[in-house]
Amino acid sequence: MVQESDIWRLMRHDVLLGTITVEEVDFPWLRGGFAPEPPFAQVKPWFDEALALMEADHFERFETVYDRIPQELTLVSPTGPVADFLLHIDGGKAWFRWSDEPVGG
Template sequence: MIVSCLIVLGVWEAAVWRKRWMAMGAAEVGFEGEVWRLVRQEELVGEIVIDEADFPWLHGRFAPGPAFVGVKPWFDESLALLDAEEYERFEDSYDQIARSLSLAGPSGVVSLVVV
């Protein structure tokens, strides 16, 4: 199963990536094709291959890893709450994801904001 996902860089990461983006020119930054890893401690939850960058947004295809089955219900719940426009409950649900998972790009771990 491959699904689309969107990575939104946190404030600190956005500042770092913006510097990289501006220094090299948006077309030369090279996000496309990069592999970002979603992990739970040492377990691979999945990988995201970046196919589009529009600072500070990165878009890619998510391929679930071995540990995805254990966290899929969290994403299902968060999506259902978001679709139902239950934003306060969504935030609580999403906090569990953000506390439990890490997102690592080629330059290291970043704050987790995956939609």
């Protein structure tokens, strides 16, 4: 069970991109502070572009742009990697939902 203060890791292969400290559990969403590591700069534009498209209600383009995030990155819970996730990062804040089973096709 997910709890506040759990720490999740965003990884690219074996490289730590940043950590999320859960501050709020509002099923199915988790929200928390995001602490980036220097390598996060390489993928930050992906999150910025996806967030801008979502906020502008360009959902078809959002899906295309966002797809590279779960294809290239891994979200790791305190108990291990999750099979699927939807993650938004905006500055020092992150919000996400996740699944133990792959969702997309």
